[in-house]
Amino acid sequence: MRHQNATAYRFLAPYLLIFSVFWVWPIISSFLISFQATRTVPWRWAPTFNWGRLIGDPAFFNALKNTLLILVIQVPVMISLAIVMAVLLNSPLLKARGLYRFAFFAPVVVGEVAYSAVFRLMFNLNFGIINKLLNSVGLPSIDWFSNVTPAMALIMIAVTWRWAGYNAIILLAGLQSIPDDVYEAATLDRVSKVKQFFYITLPLLKPIIVFCAVLSIIGTMQLFTEPFLITERGGPGGGTETLGLLLYRQGFRSLNFGYASAVAYTMAGLAIAITLVQLWLTKEPK
Amino acid sequence: MSSRSQARLGRSIALHLFLTPLALIWLFPLWMMVVFSTMPDNGIFSPGIELLPHDNFIDNFNNLQRDTNFVGAIGISVSVAVTYTFLSVLLTSMAGWALARYNFVGKGVVVAIILGTITLPYAVVLIPQFIMVARDFQLANTWVALIVPPLFNSLGVLFMRQAFSMMPSDLFDAARVEGVKEWRIFLFVALPLARPMLAALAIILFLASWNNYLWPLLINSQPGAMTAPVALGTLIGLTKVSWGGIMAGAVMLTVPMLVVFVLLQRHFIAGIAAGAIK
Numbered sequence: 001m002r003h004q005n006a007t008a009y010r011f012l013a014p015y016l017l018i019f020s021v022f023w024v025w026p027i028i029s030s031f032l033i034s035f036q037a038t039r040t041v042p043w044r045w046a047p048t049f050n051w052g053r054l055i056g057d058p059a060f061f062n063a064l065k066n067t068l069l070i071l072v073i074q075v076p077v078m079i080s081l082a083i084v085m086a087v088l089l090n091s092p093l094l095k096a097r098g099l100y101r102f103a104f105f106a107p108v109v110v111g112e113v114a115y116s117a118v119f120r121l122m123f124n125l126n127f128g129i130i131n132k133l134l135n136s137v138g139l140p141s142i143d144w145f146s147n148v149t150p151a152m153a154l155i156m157i158a159v160t161w162r163w164a165g166y167n168a169i170i171l172l173a174g175l176q177s178i179p180d181d182v183y184e185a186a187t188l189d190r191v192s193k194v195k196q197f198f199y200i201t202l203p204l205l206k207p208i209i210v211f212c213a214v215l216s217i218i219g220t221m222q223l224f225t226e227p228f229l230i231t232e233r234g235g236p237g238g239g240t241e242t243l244g245l246l247l248y249r250q251g252f253r254s255l256n257f258g259y260a261s262a263v264a265y266t267m268a269g270l271a272i273a274i275t276l277v278q279l280w281l282t283k284e285p286k
Numbered sequence: 287m288s289s290r291s292q293a294r295l296g297r298s299i300a301l302h303l304f305l306t307p308l309a310l311i312w313l314f315p316l317w318m319m320v321v322f323s324t325m326p327d328n329g330i331f332s333p334g335i336e337l338l339p340h341d342n343f344i345d346n347f348n349n350l351q352r353d354t355n356f357v358g359a360i361g362i363s364v365s366v367a368v369t370y371t372f373l374s375v376l377l378t379s380m381a382g383w384a385l386a387r388y389n390f391v392g393k394g395v396v397v398a399i400i401l402g403t404i405t406l407p408y409a410v411v412l413i414p415q416f417i418m419v420a421r422d423f424q425l426a427n428t429w430v431a432l433i434v435p436p437l438f439n440s441l442g443v444l445f446m447r448q449a450f451s452m453m454p455s456d457l458f459d460a461a462r463v464e465g466v467k468e469w470r471i472f473l474f475v476a477l478p479l480a481r482p483m484l485a486a487l488a489i490i491l492f493l494a495s496w497n498n499y500l501w502p503l504l505i506n507s508q509p510g511a512m513t514a515p516v517a518l519g520t521l522i523g524l525t526k527v528s529w530g531g532i533m534a535g536a537v538m539l540t541v542p543m544l545v546v547f548v549l550l551q552r553h554f555i556a557g558i559a560a561g562a563i564k
Contacts, residue, residue, distance in 0.1 A: 004388045007468050011384035012396070015377045015443065022435045023403060026414035033413065088305050093298040102548065103309035106316060108558065109543040111497035113515040114536035117522050118319045121529060127331045129318060136335070161315060166558060173559035193297075214405060222407050225499055229522050247409055252504055257413050264409040275405040 030261040038258035050262040060263065062238055063246040066152070067221060070242070074156040075216045079209065081160065082167035087201065089168065090175045104165040112162075116229035119158045148239030151231045155240050158226050163219070167212045174208035175201070207282050214278045218271050224248060243267055319540065322533035330529050343534060350521075350531030355509070359517035360538065366432045366513065367495040374437050374491045375484060382446025383472050387458070400440045416504055427511035432502055436495070442487055445560045449483040450476060486557035489550055493543060514539055 009016075037046040054060050085104050094100065107115070123130050123144040131141040144150045178201070186196050202209075224244035227234045233249075234241030243263060251260030317337075322330055323346055324339040350356050384390075385397060415435050420426040453476065461471050477484065502513045512520070518535045521527045547554055 005390045008384040008388035008390035008393075010469075011380045011388075011472070015381035015438070016396070018377065018434070018437045019399075021418075022415055023411055023438050026411035026418070027406070029414035029417075030410055030412075085308075088301060091301055093294065093301055094305070095298075095302070100305055100309050101551075103312045105551075105555070106544060106547065107312070109493060109497075109547045109554075110316070110540050111515050111543075112499050113519045113522070114319070114539045115315065117518070117532050117536050118315050118322070120522065121322055121330065121533070122315065122318055124331075127333070129335065129337075132333075132335050161312065165312070169555055169558045173555075218405055218407060222409050229519060232523050244409065247412075248500075251413050252416070257417065261413050264407070264413060267407045268410045271405055271407050278405075 030264055033258055034261035034265050036258050039256055043258070050258045053259060054262050054266070059238070059241070059246060060266075063234075063241045063243045063263075064266070066240060067223065067242045067244075069152065070156060070159075070223065071217055071220050074159055075213060075220055077156070078160045078164050078216060079167060079213055081164045082171055082212065083202075083205075083209065085164065085168040086171035086175055087197065089172055104168055106165070107162050108166045108169070110162065112225040113229065115158065115162060116226060119154070119230050123154055145231060146236050148236060151236060151240050155223075155226050155231060158230060159220065159223065163216065167216065170212055171205065171208055174205050178204050210278050210282050214274060217274050221267055221270060316540070316544075319533060319536050323530065323537040325530055325533075327528055327530050330533075342530060343537075346528065346530035346534040347538075348531075349528035350535050353521055353524075353527055353531055354512075354517045356514065356517055356535055356538070358510070359512050359514040362429075362432075362511070363496060363514040366429055367492050369429070370433045370436065370495040371488050371492045373433065374439060374442065375488050377437055378439055378442040378487065379446045379477065379480070379484065380472070381443045382448075383450050383476060385443070385447040386450035387476075400443055403438075403440045412500075412504075415501075419505055427506050427508045431505045432513065436498065436501065439491070441560075442491065445487060445557075446480070446483065448560070449480045453479055482553065482556070485550070486553040486560070489546070489553050490557035496539075496543065 033043075034050055035045060035047045036043045037049045088094065089097065089100060089104070122128050125131065125141060125143050125145065128144075130144075135141060142150050144154045182200055182204075183196060186200060191199070222244045223242045227240040227242050227245050228248070231240040234245045243266065247260045247263045247267075250256045250263060321336065321339050324341060324343045325336065326340070326342045326345065329336060329340065329342075385393065419431050419435060425431045457475060457479075458471050461475055466475075497515060498513070499515050499519065502516050503519065506512055506516065509517075514535070518532060518539065521532050521535075
């Protein structure tokens with residue numbers, strides 16, 4: 001037993017070293033920094049300095065509101081779409097499956113900067129292909145970047161395009177682990193395909209759907225690149241400002257590490273709450 | 287034709303009628319990326335609808351290279367991604383091996399902590415990481431800064447633990463009876479057996495490093511030290527910039543990954559399905 005301890009920790013050592021230096025210590029450190037005034041030299045303890053400012057800061061509540069709004073709309077839409085993609089890609093009736101898989105899974109390899117640039121051009125007011133197509137069917141142009149509602153919609157469209165296929169891959173793997181005889185038995189009993197979907201597929205897939213939803217929520221909660229690059233620093237006028245962007249501006253533009261850490265721990269609090277909901281949702285019924 | 291097979295045919299047609307437009311919508315941004323990258327700027331910003339590629343890619347690329355040293359940035363991105371992938375695969379396999387094959391004091395705690403970090407927002411560690419790397423270690427604008435902090439990867443370790451724990455013990459016990467050392471068993475017996483899983487992990491890690499944006503944006507902000515996505519990102523939003531050039535850069539970042547994706551689709555999908563990246 002003693003021999004195994006030494007061997008095991010020798011294999012774990014480099015990983016645990018990186019983990020301690022770059023994760024464990026930072027987790028503690030940013031908690032402590034959130035209680036310090038960091039724009040004085042040296043930093044000093046001021047327990048209510050950042051947190052007190054946070055609860056009275058309209059910019060924080062604006063970012064929180066936007067982030068939650070994106071979460072509440074974008075995540076359910078994307079997960080539903082991913083379920084539809086996965087179920088249809090799994091259909092034995094589908095021809096040229098490889099082409100469809102490529103179409104939906106390709107965005108997974110596209111970097112945030114590359115696709116942000118493309119979306120900016122596609123949704124350009126006067127010369128973007130989207131408005132040209134809207135006009136060609138008689139609809140008016142939409143000013144995607146100067147009005148808050150279209151700008152938020154654009155961010156959600158972009159994120160959904162990028163991540164729906166990613167979730168569909170995970171869900172498809174889940175679908176393929178459901179044994180065929182479950183469906184065969186249902187078909188013999190003349191249960192319709194639609195009923196099979198709602199009474200067999202969805203319940204069996206529930207743990208994976210919840211897993212995808214939690215990863216998506218935590219990803220979207222930290223949304224940064226899209227409002228940074230597509231709607232240009234959270235524009236128009238803070239209309240697409242997210243918590244991730246607020247953290248960036250406070251931490252790395254204003255170099256206010258204390259306040260930015262308080263924002264970071266607000267996100268962590270949300271993430272913990274969501275994880276607890278997940279554990280409760282996927283708890284095995286007694 | 288029986289009514290049964292007629293119903294089947296009907297369902298099949300409905301399926302394709304629904305999925306084909308959706309697939310075309312999904313491919314559209316990628317197609318437009320290619321089209322834009324081949325159009326001159328005055329073509330991109332013109333009132334007509336252009337859906338087919340032109341022949342201006344080389345000029346666009348030259349404009350991009352004028353706006354920022356993109357070739358240099360690609361060089362940094364490739365070197366960093368290759369080094370990162372090698373080191374990260376090694377580290378996560380070693381840790382996964384230890385968790386899969388040995389009993390040791392504190393194992394439960396290590397696993398619990400790794401699981402706990404999966405749902406922890408990266409934002410929580412970002413600021414102290416930056417202070418540490420940039421101020422304490424004075425490593426901003428170096429390769430080390432790009433490679434080392436992201437080496438911690440929780441889902442990769444769980445993936446490799448799973449891979450190693452599914453292997454039969456007899457293989458390793460036989461080697462132990464012969465007196466082979468544990469690290470040799472790991473390197474020469476276990477790793478070769480795990481080759482498909484290692485491939486899946488390596489692809490996912492390479493992609494994560496290649497596309498990583500926020501950390502390189504913060505830590506390597508000097509022009510000569512930027513990765514390719516960061517260099518490209520600095521151009522977006524400038525008033526006097528070649529958008530054809532930006533699109534040429536986007537194509538250079540994206541198309542190689544699409545080719546890899548098509549060639550190694552199985553490994554890719556296995557890696558993502560196992561949740562190897564956040």
